[in-house]
Amino acid sequence: MSSHNRFSPRAxxxxxxxxxxxxxxxxxxxxxIRMARRNAQMERESLRARGNANSSEKGVE
Incomplete structure (x- = not known):
């Protein structure tokens, strides 16, 4: 390889x-990864909120 071709744009x-x-x-x-962590956190919070809502409804009966 000659020296003038070594630094061509193709290289x-x-x-x-x-x-x-x-x-x-x-x-x-x-x-x-960041989006998956955020979605998992939102899912955990949603499940926790639903669990609290269901337990408070059972206490009313």
């Missing part, structure tokens, strides 16, 4: 694409 295309894909995957993974 940077694949590494740039790989780093871009890795960055997007990282961001997507972090946001998915």
């Amino acid at each position: 940077f295309t694949m590494p740039l694409a790989a780093f871009t894909m890795a960055g997007l995957l990282f961001v997507y993974t972090r946001s998915s």
